[in-house]
Amino acid sequence: MDIKYPNGKKFERKELPKQAPVNKPKIETYGNRGMTLEEYLNDTNQFYRERKIAVIHKKPTPVQIVQVDYPKRSAAVIKEAYFKLASTTDYNGVYNGKYIDFEAKETKSPTSFPLKNFHQHQISHMKEVMAQGGICFVILMFTKYDEVFFLEAKHLLAFWERMMNGGRKSITKQEIEQNGHLISLGFQPRIDYIKILDALNLC
Amino acid sequence: MDIKYPNGKKFERKELPKQAPVNKPKIETYGNRGMTLEEYLNDTNQFYRERKIAVIHKKPTPVQIVQVDYPKRSAAVIKEAYFKLASTTDYNGVYNGKYIDFEAKETKSPTSFPLKNFHQHQISHMKEVMAQGGICFVILMFTKYDEVFFLEAKHLLAFWERMMNGGRKSITKQEIEQNGHLISLGFQPRIDYIKILDALNLC
Structure with missing residues (x-):
């Protein structure tokens, strides 16, 4: 069947000229304007410093x-x-005289956090x-869901040990939900750890 | 007078070929083998970490x-x-759960420590x-004497303020001796702050 415009002109399907695929602009949602976890945390730390909450x-x-x-004559x-x-x-x-120390990592995986995001030096440092x-x-981010979790190092170390003893090489998302704490993304600060x-x- | 070798041959002063000046090797003294303050402190911090005294x-x-x-296929x-x-x-x-933060600087000056060794960002950070x-x-080192002093930031800030109010641009050695604490150089650890x-x- 021919498709016709209201003015009676026949519709012809035209081939669009070929071009490089253009990424769709990301939809801006509250708290996520395409920022990386590092940018979120830099923002957060700046907020803490300016408000004299913590110096990180x-x-x-x-x-x-x-x-x-x-x-x-130049640098x-x-x-x-x-x-x-x-x-x-x-x-x-x-923060409050106490020493604060953390690592932040993100994963695209929807179901688990690969432990290869950390290396042995960092694990040893955390123990020390x-x-x-x-x-x-x-601070672990699942980029697929924009979900950020706080997980105490003692739990990470336990999962690391499991891997060293032949167990799985990642932490399941469920395990992170059970042992960690979801940090809801905000505006000021972005990630209120x-x-x-x-x-x-x-x- | 002519100088002659024992074999009777006449000595002739020869021009040595010109070359770049060669630095004399430094004489090794206890606790100083030509190490910089940074090397001393890296050694010290490694010692603290290995003995589980502090993590700096x-x-x-x-x-x-x-x-x-x-x-x-390469880095x-x-x-x-x-x-x-x-x-x-x-x-x-x-150290003991407390947050430790310091800057280390050395000067060749024998009489005073120039405040230009620090910059405004660092001073602001110390206040925070x-x-x-x-x-x-x-940690301030007078390299001429191999003397190392520990000076609490509150004193440095007072001397910085003096400069900002038009006062001298350095801290005299005497002021450092009065307000700071001499750290005697050791072997293990090098600088026991x-x-x-x-x-x-x-x-």
Whole structure:
């Protein structure tokens, strides 16, 4: 059957010119404007610092610098450097005099959190911090659902141990829901992890 | 007068070929094998960690990465990057559950410590840490004498204020001796700043 416009003109299906696929703009939802977990946390930490709630910073990315040029009358330029594996977690600082230490990771997996997101150095560091009486945890984000969980390091270490003893190489989402705490995404602050520390009486 | 060798041959002063000046090897003394303050402190912190006394790390040098190459089958190479001004102090960590935060600087000056070794961001950071109940101090080394001092941040801030109000741009050595604490250089650990924290009952 021919399809006709109201004016009687015949409709002809035209081939659209070929072009590179264009990503659909992400729909902006409250608390998520396409930000990465790192950006959320930088925002959060800035909010905490400005309100004098806590002083937490992300550590710089560790790099091994091999070659530096010193051009006359301008800044030194690093011409060769390599990314190094971090020997600690990425975030630390102070809240109420107490030492706070955490790592933040995201996964695209909908069902579990792969433990390969962490490495042995970081796990050892977490143990050392706990032994010293510091507050240690991880912030885990399931990007598929925009869900962020707070999980105390003691639980992460237990799942890590299970893997080292031949068990599964990830934590199921259900296990995270049972042992961790959902942090609802907000605007100010974005990811209010201090609220969880307060609720758990950790500080 | 001519100088002659025992074999009677006449000595002739020869011009040595010109070459770049060679630094004399430093004489090794106990506790100082030409190490920098940073190396001393890395050694010290490693000692503290191994003995489970404290967990303190130096933060990585902050760099602004501009260009990275990803060669096939080998590690990513940073081809262009710049040194950034640190927004915090260099060292932090945990001792007895308390947050520890410090900056370490050395001077060649024999009589005073120039305040230009610090910058406004670091001073602001120290204030924030103190307001949050963290333990904050500086470790100052006079390289001419191999003397290392522990100075609580509150004193540094007072000298900084003096400068901001038009006063001198340095702290005299005498002022550091009066307000700070000499840390004698040791072998294990090299610079036992935790001992000072204990003596001052800061933790």
